[in-house]
Amino acid sequence: MALLEIRNLRVAFPTAGGLMTAVDGIDLHVDQGEVLAIVGESGSGKSVSMLAVMGLLPPEARVEADVMRFDGQDLRVIPARARRRIIGKDVSMIFQDPISSLNPSFTVGFQLTEVLRHHLGLSRRAARDRAVELLTAVGIPDPAGRLTTYPHQMSGGQCQRVMIASAIACNPRLLIADEPTTALDVTIQKQILDLLSDLQIRTGMGLIMITHDMGVVAETADRVMVQYMGRKIEEADVLSLFSTPAQPYTRALLAALPENATGTRLPTVGAMAKQEAGHGR
Amino acid sequence: MIRFLLRKLAVIVPVLIGITIVSFGFVRILPGDPVMLMAGERGLTPERHAEMMAQFGFDRPLPVQYLDFVASALGGDLGQSLVSKKPVLAEFLTLFPATVELGLCAVLLATLIGVPLGVLAAVKRGSWFDQLSMGIALTGYSMPIFWWGLLLVILFSGTLGWTPVSGRIALQYYFPDATGFMLYDAAVSGQKGAFVSALRHLILPSIVLATIPMAVLARQSRSAMLEVLGEDYVRTARSRGLSPWRVICLHAFRNALIPIVTTLGLQIGGILTGAILTETIFSWPGIGKWMVDSIARRDYPVVQGGLLLIAGIVMAVNLLVDVLYALINPRIRHK
Numbered sequence: 001m002a003l004l005e006i007r008n009l010r011v012a013f014p015t016a017g018g019l020m021t022a023v024d025g026i027d028l029h030v031d032q033g034e035v036l037a038i039v040g041e042s043g044s045g046k047s048v049s050m051l052a053v054m055g056l057l058p059p060e061a062r063v064e065a066d067v068m069r070f071d072g073q074d075l076r077v078i079p080a081r082a083r084r085r086i087i088g089k090d091v092s093m094i095f096q097d098p099i100s101s102l103n104p105s106f107t108v109g110f111q112l113t114e115v116l117r118h119h120l121g122l123s124r125r126a127a128r129d130r131a132v133e134l135l136t137a138v139g140i141p142d143p144a145g146r147l148t149t150y151p152h153q154m155s156g157g158q159c160q161r162v163m164i165a166s167a168i169a170c171n172p173r174l175l176i177a178d179e180p181t182t183a184l185d186v187t188i189q190k191q192i193l194d195l196l197s198d199l200q201i202r203t204g205m206g207l208i209m210i211t212h213d214m215g216v217v218a219e220t221a222d223r224v225m226v227q228y229m230g231r232k233i234e235e236a237d238v239l240s241l242f243s244t245p246a247q248p249y250t251r252a253l254l255a256a257l258p259e260n261a262t263g264t265r266l267p268t269v270g271a272m273a274k275q276e277a278g279h280g281r
Numbered sequence: 282m283i284r285f286l287l288r289k290l291a292v293i294v295p296v297l298i299g300i301t302i303v304s305f306g307f308v309r310i311l312p313g314d315p316v317m318l319m320a321g322e323r324g325l326t327p328e329r330h331a332e333m334m335a336q337f338g339f340d341r342p343l344p345v346q347y348l349d350f351v352a353s354a355l356g357g358d359l360g361q362s363l364v365s366k367k368p369v370l371a372e373f374l375t376l377f378p379a380t381v382e383l384g385l386c387a388v389l390l391a392t393l394i395g396v397p398l399g400v401l402a403a404v405k406r407g408s409w410f411d412q413l414s415m416g417i418a419l420t421g422y423s424m425p426i427f428w429w430g431l432l433l434v435i436l437f438s439g440t441l442g443w444t445p446v447s448g449r450i451a452l453q454y455y456f457p458d459a460t461g462f463m464l465y466d467a468a469v470s471g472q473k474g475a476f477v478s479a480l481r482h483l484i485l486p487s488i489v490l491a492t493i494p495m496a497v498l499a500r501q502s503r504s505a506m507l508e509v510l511g512e513d514y515v516r517t518a519r520s521r522g523l524s525p526w527r528v529i530c531l532h533a534f535r536n537a538l539i540p541i542v543t544t545l546g547l548q549i550g551g552i553l554t555g556a557i558l559t560e561t562i563f564s565w566p567g568i569g570k571w572m573v574d575s576i577a578r579r580d581y582p583v584v585q586g587g588l589l590l591i592a593g594i595v596m597a598v599n600l601l602v603d604v605l606y607a608l609i610n611p612r613i614r615h616k
Binding site: 054056083084085086087088089092093095097100101102103104105106114115118119150152163166 | 512513514516517518519520521522523524532535536609610611612
């Protein structure tokens with residue numbers, strides 16, 4: 001049984017101009033120990049579908065699915081209270097902008113121990129010890145000293161490490177990373193990706209990596225799902241996707257990588273897709 | 282933190298100098314002078330008028346009078362009231378507790394009702410509760426408080442007879458001032474019913490004085506909460522499975538507090554000025570009424586000294602708010 005299984009997920013938002021469909025019939029499954037990358041451009045519904053799994057969409061969002069199961073539990077009908085026992089503990093999420101994702105008014109230690117005490121019922125002392133362990137695991141120097149610092153006193157990379165620490169605090173079975181490196185500079189991106197891969201291998205958790213960076217996909221994923229305009233375009237294991245992309249959009253996406261550029265201008269997905277459409281069919 | 286305080290204190294000095302000039306100049310710009318007003322309708326001969334002005338020292342050039350005022354103020358002497366002949370500072374200290382008592386009740390009322398109202402309106406954004414409470418807040422904010430005060434007096438004191446019309450306590454109770462705070466003095470006086478009487482006298486003036494700050498706080502709390510509820514860290518807190526109550530009251534509210542405390546600090550200055558009207562409506566013997574009476578009598582020492590003291594208190598409150606602000610906002614504290 002898949003750890004997370006979604007079939008025909010549809011998410012729509014009511015707007016002044018009528019319903020706006022953000023996710024239109026996505027199927028997805030992730031197993032324990034597997035890394036799934038979801039790629040697609042901005043607005044393709046990557047984050048929205050994962051926020052729907054977490055139950056973090058605004059109340060006006062309309063979420064429908066034929067199947068939405070985590071570890072055998074039906075997420076469509078689960079009461080809010082029961083869902084809160086799962087999220088942050090068995091399924092956890094990290095976000096794009098690490099600095100704004102941490103609460104500026106609380107210390108790193110508070111934000112870490114809060115999760116531990118909430119889900120695991122640890123004592124103050126035990127939570128603190130575990131927080132130091134977690135900060136060590138994500139590679140933060142002087143972890144005990146870091147507990148009393150505030151997010152604004154740390155760099156973006158360090159904040160993302162803290163976010164990862166708080167996400168893996170309760171040994172989740174699935175971690176959803178929503179563009180975890182987009183807001184970071186290149187060298188730090190590499191470190192954070194290595195850290196995530198390393199943690200995933202060590203703990204055997206499932207990992208969903210939402211990204212629009214093909215480099216990130218190649219580096220981390222087992223399987224890739226390409227999403228466009230709220231629909232799944234293609235799904236394949238990472239090697240076959242890069243060697244033999246089946247869909248024109250995927251080919252355009254790969255061809256648009258800056259390292260594949262040949263002319264003086266960078267290729268764009270729009271131009272590539274048009275070209276594909278012209279002599280593809 | 283100490284450097285932060287020193288920086289704040291350094292700003293206070295020029296402001297204080299400015300206030301001495303304004304408070305000194307303000308009463309002298311008004312037409313008429315204390316001697317003319319003391320003489321009343323019968324008037325005085327010009328010679329007698331000049332003689333009396335000289336007696337008070339008001340014939341000297343203004344810069345000399347000003348420097349004299351500042352020099353004595355620095356020494357802690359704000360002069361004597363021309364009317365009561367008592368030292369300004371002593372009069373101020375006798376009346377100030379009445380204003381503080383009223384002001385504190387108003388601040389408490391405004392905060393305890395305004396802030397939760399705003400927070401709840403933000404959480405239930407767009408609901409009938411949001412619409413209704415913000416409608417009431419806007420009405421409260423736009424109401425002239427002297428008119429609102431009179432309406433309340435007509436309804437609750439006149440028609441219903443629930444609350445007294447004016448004063449701080451019913452006439453049958455008498456006890457010496459221990460602290461000047463009527464609620465406390467009445468409670469420790471041992472006289473049966475005194476505390477309840479003092480409380481009943483406090484209700485309407487507090488509501489009137491609290492109305493505008495309450496409305497401002499409710500609207501400010503709502504907009505601060507709305508902004509904060511959309512922040513990434515609130516989503517993070519929710520993604521960790523924390524209860525909605527904890528996310529709103531701790532993670533969101535803690536950050537919304539920063540603008541709310543700033544607003545509260547500004548409102549405290551507003552409450553001191555609002556007290557002038559409220560105290561006049563309810564014959565509340567505080568510094569607001571004292572200032573109004575003194576301005577009418579052109580009691581120069583009282584007006585300039587009283588203004589200086591009020592301004593000093595407003596600045597002290599603002600300094601306190603700045604400190605509080607630094608305490609709740611680590612980004613300021615650790616700059």
